[in-house]
Amino acid sequence: MSNTFPPIRPITTSPLHHWFGYYDKCQIDPTNRYALSMGVGFEHRSPRGKDAIKLGLIDMEGNDTWTEFATTQAWCWQQGCMLQWVPNSNTDIIWNDREDDHFISKIYNTKTGQTRTLPKAVYTLSPNGKTAIGTDFRRINHMRPGYGYAGITDPNHNISAPEDAGIYTLNLETGESELIVTIAEVAKISYPHGDISEARHYFNHLLFNTDGSRFIFLHRWRFGEGTFHTRMLTANANGSNLHVVDDYGKMSHFIWRDPHTILGWxxxxxxxxxFYLYEDQTQNTPQPIGPDTMTVNGHCTYLPGNKWILNDTYPSKDSRNQILYLYHVDSGKRIDLGIFPSPEPYTGEWRCDLHPRFSPNGQFITIDSAHAGNGRQIYRIDIGDII
Incomplete structure (x- = not known):
């Protein structure tokens, strides 16, 4: 590693393989002291229905001590179990789990040590921490292994666009749930580039905006065993006022910049x-951002204040290097933070993307990486001297 890169340290170590998962979840608590982590004893294969992973807290001010607080059987390599801190709370942690023949979520209070169960799995949480939305992880696993959960068969396996599956709300206090957007209704929305009525449809990648008024979801479909097609939609928090943001078929990673603006590859x-900036609920042409410096797909987020974009790259074809970097919005300057070779076995479903996450104070970031040769682990990189 170049000496010009900022300080980095592992905050987990073998023998377990540790990771956090997706880049749009809150890994670090409001005090910037504790990091969430998942740990598992194997790699390089798909999870099976009874495979359990451990969930732990890392004390970054206490020698990076890892303390287990739960296990779960509802997880995947890319997004884990949706483990995250509940917004607007200093004590509550939420994740998905399995109970008999359905997926659920649990909330653990770090102060009382008590855990309570909610009847549905979650995908994204509103900024006020009171509501979640979710979708059918059984169907995701059937349509795209690596993002759903194994162990429970999709009851709509043979239905191309089910009426009784889609996006639901979940009250995090009462557990009350309601289906608000169905796969069937979205599949019927006209697609200008062809007839998709005979395709198989599902939803993935749900994300509330920054004030909780609307959310994004990706509508994906494929014909037979063909390639996936994607369009991005938004909706009000109650599922009303659906809007197609992008329907050119190739939307990938995205993040809300503010309640009305979306950055996406x-x-x-x-x-x-x-990378383009999209204005929600308009037909305005999206504007490219960083066209000469953010030239490849990556997992993008805005640091607090929206002056910097945190991003990464997939492994390069020749050296399999993953690059972590910051992009300064006003100047267009890019600052590389590190180069992380991805070993050959980390491909496909069980690849180890960096998935960079930022701390609440914006002073450090964490990544998942397998570059050090001891399996996937979590690393902390301090960026306070840069921003």
Missing amino acids: AYHPSQNNK
Whole structure:
């Protein structure tokens, strides 16, 4: 590693393989002291229905001590078990689990040590910490292993666009749930580039905006065993006022900049594959951002204040290097934070993307990486001297 890169340290170590998962979840508590982590004893294969992983707290001010607080059987390699701190809380941690023949979520209070169970699995939480939305992880696993959960068969396996599956709300206090957007209704929305009525449909990648008024979801479909097609939609928090943000078929990673603006890697006929800024609920042409510096797909987030974009790359084809970097929005300057080779076995479903996450104070970031040769582990990188 170059000496010009900022300080980095592992905050987990073998023999368990540790990771956090997706880049749009809150890994670090409001005090910036504790990091959430998942741990498992194997790699390089799909999870099976009874495979359990451990969940732990890392005390970054206490020699990175890892303290287990739960296990779960509802997880995948890319997004884990949706483990995250509940917004607007200093004590509550939420994750998904399995109970008999259905997926649920649990909330653990770090102060009382008590855990309570909610009847549905969660995908994204509103910023006020009172509501979650979720979708059918059984169907995701059937349609795209690596993002859903194994062990429970999709009851709509043979139905291309089910009426009784889609996006639901979940009250985190009462457990009350309601189906608010169905796969069937979204599949019927006209697609200008072809007839998709005979395709098989599902939803993935749900994310509330920054004030909880609307959320994003990706509508994906494929014909037979063909490639996936994607369009991005948004909706009000109650599922009303559906809006197609992008329907060119290739939307990938995205993040809300503010309640009305979305940054995403996508194809658009104006400038091909790039990061674009989209204005929600308008038909305005998206504007490219960082076209000469953020030139490849990555897992993007805005640091607090929206002056910096945190991003990464997939492994390069020749050296399998993953690059972590910051992009300064006003100046267009890019600052590389590290180069992390991804060993050959980490491909496909069980690849180890960096998935960079930032701390609440914006002073450090964490990544998942397998570059050190002891399996996937979590690393902390301090960026206070840069921003």
